[in-house]
Amino acid sequence: MESDLATGEERLEAALYVVATPIGNRAELSPRARRILYAADLIACEDTRHTRRLFGEESPGGQLVACHEHNESEIAPRLAKAVREGSVVALVSDAGMPAVSDPGFRVVRHLRAEGLPVRVVSGPCAFVNALAGSGLPSDGFLFLGFLPPKRAARIRALELYREFDYTLIFYESTHRIEKFLAEIVETLGPERVISVARELTKRHEQQITGTAEAVAKTLAAGSRKGEFVVLIAKNGFSL
Numbered sequence: 001m002e003s004d005l006a007t008g009e010e011r012l013e014a015a016l017y018v019v020a021t022p023i024g025n026r027a028e029l030s031p032r033a034r035r036i037l038y039a040a041d042l043i044a045c046e047d048t049r050h051t052r053r054l055f056g057e058e059s060p061g062g063q064l065v066a067c068h069e070h071n072e073s074e075i076a077p078r079l080a081k082a083v084r085e086g087s088v089v090a091l092v093s094d095a096g097m098p099a100v101s102d103p104g105f106r107v108v109r110h111l112r113a114e115g116l117p118v119r120v121v122s123g124p125c126a127f128v129n130a131l132a133g134s135g136l137p138s139d140g141f142l143f144l145g146f147l148p149p150k151r152a153a154r155i156r157a158l159e160l161y162r163e164f165d166y167t168l169i170f171y172e173s174t175h176r177i178e179k180f181l182a183e184i185v186e187t188l189g190p191e192r193v194i195s196v197a198r199e200l201t202k203r204h205e206q207q208i209t210g211t212a213e214a215v216a217k218t219l220a221a222g223s224r225k226g227e228f229v230v231l232i233a234k235n236g237f238s239l
C-alpha cells in the first residue's frame, strides 16, 4: 500500500480491508473508510440493507454480500478467492469495528491462514470511547464483550474477576442493563466504582461514573433506551 501523507491518497492493493463504521454519529465514517467502501469490488456486511444506508443516495461500486455469524465460515473462502484474484474486499459490521463483538474474526483468520493481506481501517469502537471517557484507570483493561444471558453464569464471571487489577469492560443491551447493574451491586458491592456509557456519539449520549449503587439509581431514574457499555474499576479504586 502506498499513501501520500499530504493528501491521504492511497493506492489500494488487493486485500481484505476491515473497515470500522459509525456507532451512531454518521460523520464518524472516516474519509479513508469512505474511499475504500466506494472502491471495493466486494463488501461483506452483516446486513446489506443497513450497510447500503452508508452510501446515502449514491450506490456502492461493488457487490454487497451478507456475512453474519451464521454464514461467516462459509463466506470466508469466497472472500479469500476474490483477494487472491486481485480484488479489493471490504468487511464491515452494522456498527463499529468488525470482529469486536461482531462477525469478522473467522474471515480474518481464514485470510491470514492463506497468507493473504489484511488491513484494518481505524474508526469507531464503542468500548474505546467508553473507556476514554470514563475517568477509570485505562493503563490496563480487560474487554469481555457480552456476558452470557443466564444469571448464574454472569455472577460467576463477576466473581472470577472480583480481584482483577485492571478495568473490566462489558457490552450490554437495553433489555438487561438494569439486571446487570443489580448483579454488580450484589456481587461486587454497592461501593465498587463503575461507569456506564449509553448512546455514545448520538444526541442523547450519556456517561455516568460513580459507585455501582449511585449509577444504578441515576440510570433507573432516567431513560434506559439504547446500547450500553459498562466498565468496572479495580477493587479499591476511588474517584
Ligand code: SAM
Residues within 6 Å of the ligand: 023, 024, 093, 095, 096, 097, 098, 099, 100, 101, 102, 124, 125, 126, 127, 170, 171, 172, 173, 197, 198, 199, 200, 201, 202, 227, 228, 229
Ligand atoms: N463492533 C462494535 C464495536 O466496535 O463497538 C460492537 C458491536 S456489538 C454487536 C453492539 C454493542 O456495542 C451494543 O450492545 C453496546 O453494548 C455497544 N455499543 C454499540 N454502539 C454503542 C453506542 N453508540 N453507545 C454505547 N454502546 C454501544
